[in-house]
Each structure stands twice: as C-alpha cells, then as structure tokens.
Amino acid sequence: MIQSSPSKPISARKGKGKITNHDYDDLRPTITYRHILSQNLGVRDPLRVIALCDSDAFYAACERVRLGLDPSAPLVVQQWESLIAVSYPARKYGISRMDKVKDAKKKCPNLVAVHVATYKEGEKEPGYWEDIDTRTHKVSLDLYRRESSKIINIMKQSVPSGEIEKASTDEAFLDLSRPVRERLLERYPYLAKLPDDAPEGADSPLPPPPPIDWSQLGELVPLTAQGEESKPQDEISYENDHLTSWHDVALSIGAELVAKLREEIFRQLGYTMSAGIARNKFLAKLCASYKKPNSQSILRNNAIPSYLRPMPFQKIRFLGGKLGDALAKEYDVSTVGDLLTVSLDEMQNKFGENAVWVYELLRGIDASEVKERTALFKSMLASKNLPKPITTLDDGQHWIRVLAAELALRLNDAREEVPTLWPKTIVLHARKGYETSRSKQAAFPFTKDVSVDVIASAGNKLWKELVGDATNVNVTNVQLAFTGIETTETGQQSIDAFFKTKDVQRQPLKRSRDYNEELSRSESDGREKKERSWTSFVCDRCQIRFALRDDQLDWSDDERARALATLQQEHQDFHFARDLENGSLPQKTGSSSRPASKRGRGAEPRGIAKFFGKK
DNA sequence: AACCGGAAC
C-alpha cells in the first residue's frame, strides 16, 4: 500500500536533491572497436537502434482503402453509436473518439461514417450491412487484423535481418541494430579494421564520426524542448554539446531503413505510418508521437534529457495506470524531471520490484528486448454484450454459434501463417444480469479441422454447465475463448513424439489427433536414436516439421539427404506461390522468422550439407 | 479450473 508522504520540499528528501549530469552518463558511452566488431548485439549495445512503427488512424485507413476513398476524405469508423477511429482529416473538424456519430456529423456535414463489419445472423462471413442492430449483430475486426498482418509481412521483407515484434494491430517494434550495423561497416569499412597503433587495442574509441545530413531523414527531436523553462545554473547544459556520435550515425541509418519501409507500405497498401527511432523501445514508442501523422521522429541520445524532463510521466507506457497514479500521488508531481530527484533507495522502499525499472526509464534506459513471438497470441476471445439479454436456450445457442464462427475464422486465419497452432482449452464466460461474469472451461479437441460446429458444440456443452437449461435465464454478456494456444513445435520432445511415426510428411496435422498418446508413449519409450534428427527439418517460416517416410529411413545418408533437400525445396516453392497469391513479394529463400541471434551468418551449412553437420 | 485485476488501444 502506498502512503502519501507529507509535503517535504523535494530537495530536503533523502537521496539526491539535484539533477546532475551523472544521471545521464549512460547516454554518452564511449564507443569502441570492440563494440562495433562484436557480433553479439545485446540490449546494452551502445549502437542499438530501435523503431516503433504505428499506423495512422488505422481502422479509419483500412476502411478508406477498402472503399477506395481519397485520403483527404474526413472519415470515422463507428461501432454502434460510438466512434472507434477518426481519420486525421476528420480530426481537423474537431471530431474526437469520444463523440457520438450524431455530434461528429454536426461538426462535419460531409463526414463519411462507416460502421465496422459485423457478423449477422445467418451469414457466414462478416460484412457491411444496411440494418445494423446491436441486438442481432456482432462486430468483426477481421479486416484490421488481416491488413495488420500484411503490414508486418512487408516489414519482414523490407528489413530481413531486423527483429520485429508486433505490439498490437497497428503497432510494431523493430530492432534495426543488425541491419544498421551491416550498413555501417559497408559505408565506413575502416571501422572494421582495428588500427595497429590503437592505444588500447579493441577498447580504443572509434575515430570521429562523419557529419550527418538529417534533412531527409525525418523530424529530429530538438535538443531543447519547446516551452521549457531555462534551467538552473548547476545543471549541465547539453545545448552546447553538438558532438555527433557514432550512435547518431546508426540512428540516421535506422531512419533511412524506416523511411524506405514506410514508403513501401504506402506503395503496396496505401497506409501511412508514423514512427519513432531511438536507442530503446520505450523511447522509440514515446517519440513516435512527436509528430503525426505520416512522419518519423528521431530521438538522439543528446536530446533525451531535454525531451524527457518536461514529459508528463503518465504518458509513458506502463506508467499510464495505477503505478503512474501512485507515483504522482506519492511525490505530488507530474513530470519526469520532478521524479529525477527521487533516489533509487527511496523508490525501492516505496515501490519495491518496479523501482529499478522506473528509475532507469526516467533516465532514458530500457533494456527490454524486441522479440518476435512464434505464436502471435496465447488466447483468442470473442465477446458480445447483449443490451437485450438472452432468455432462452435457443438464444444462447445462437450467440454461441456466432462467437464460434468468429473464433473459427480467426484461428484458421492464423493457421495460414502458423499451421501448427493449437488451442488447448476453450472457455465460456457468461454474465447474468448484473452479477459478475462466471466461466467454465474444457479441453479443446485436437483437430486439424477446427470448424464452427466443433467450437459451437463445445461451447454449448459449457453453456449447459454454466447457465443450465432453465427457461428463464437472463444473460447480458457472453464470451467464448481459446486459451493456451501454442505451436506443436514447443519443446524438442513433443516434436520427436509428434513425428516419430509414419508418413507425417507434408501433413503433420492430419494425424496429430494422437498427439497426447504419442507424447506420453515417447516419454516412456526412452531415448530416440540420434539419427532421427537427420530425417526431418522444421520450416523457418511456418514452424512445421517435415519428416521422411518410414520406408526412407534406412536409405543411405546421401539418399536421405537428397530426399530431405527435395522435400525442403517443394515446401519453399509452396511458400513462394502463396506469397505471390497474397500479393506480397515472396520472401527470400531461407529467410527466417527466428530470432537473428540464432540465425547463422554464413556459418550455418546450407542445402544438403545442413543435414550432415556434427550432431 | 475458476476467478481477478491491470493495461493498452
């Protein structure tokens, strides 16, 4: 529990009373040959470059593109009577998300108001209907999910050696450290060679960086924040420090990459994006909103203190909630600068676990990684509020079917990318009247074909447990969800178990019904022969393992390798064809969705050789 | 297995 402290003057508090240059030491590291030559790009890499890309008014943009409207058209997306997205042209009329459709139209008579797609009774797919009624329809966000994944795919193609983490439907983080490093060494080859007379060997600082022309690269967050008061004398002034660092060069290269990527997305899909480019995720996210829309902002290390200091800290990701409130109350302050005077000790006393993390954030430090997840999500939920409550079993079955249809569509959609996705459990939530919602769950059958019927019947079973079949129920909210979604790829044992037998090649899911039996059997069987690892491979892109047939297993090493190589080639062709179908450029052969850290840099054997390495 | 609460958009 956080107690509010008496209003002591901050400077009299325990710990530092002054903001000193020491607080920002981390922002001006000496960059050495060891740094640039190191192949381990960690979160402490002083040349780290992270970007956050964010679609402008995404839902509105999706509808605008779908309808083939001019980008300048003022457009809003509505859900029932409220707005869920407002295009930038519409914002010029003073329309905001909090307005009702009626008010918005008053502000802008020629406003285009599009209702989100909905599932409608009797229709299999979501669509745009005339008579939309919250009592009979259920909103569908599928269009936005689909467009979102197209964007991610373009990003992957645009910076193949970068890391990408989809953060939400309209946002993604990119770790550009590796692609930036590649270009840095290309352009300044002298960095790759440690001078013979380097005084401290690899720990010698790099030579001075070249000047940078920022003019085409985006918006530089200025060294002095606008409207900031002049600072006390005892603070170190960063305004005079215009020394460019190699990290700035890295940022500028990152900015080039992001600019290219944004252009590509606009060219292929018509969406404009805003981006932030900085040394870590937190700052990239924060500075992305420096200028919007259709713009990218660059935050150099030197500009961090003046940018951060006047910033209301509750704007910072994860400080927008209770923790931020608690901090504001505890110290009766609102900006980052205000909190710099609080010592780490003091913060730890009051905020325990979160203290170090917050303390570092305030100083522009954030070690969190950009990590792409193979399974994009761990659960999937469809929910419906019912202004007109369900009273009969029939009604209940109807809505469960609607929710089931949505889940089926979404899961099967997701399986196009990752075919081995498997939801372990299904959960039904129901709220009766004003009571809090209750839930029931059950194991979800492992089937390749996840149909509406399978989901609906599982849902109905749970409904009976949860609501019963009384004639006079009064349900105001229903939610149906998959949880525990995983790829069958997790864990080497499960793979071995899964593919141990028979002709799994090309259709591993078909026989995956026996997954659990297989798994337990293999564990009691004991160790598999090592050769097994020469008889299959896992596709980088879809995570499926492909294995030779049983009758191929006692072929010679050479024959097996050829068979595997053929299998692999066929599968790559499949991806190639599907990429084209999807309207995106095919990904480079062998390009991978695995973390770059695990990716070979030419060291990994290729083709057939891959299957004859040491094992 | 059921429930709860936090957070983001």
Next chain:
DNA sequence: GGGTTCCGGTT
C-alpha cells in the same frame, strides 16, 4: 470513455 483483447497472478 466503454468495449475489446490480452496477460499474469492467485486460490
């Protein structure tokens, strides 16, 4: 500001 979605922790 509310609805939707996701996540992690607790019992």
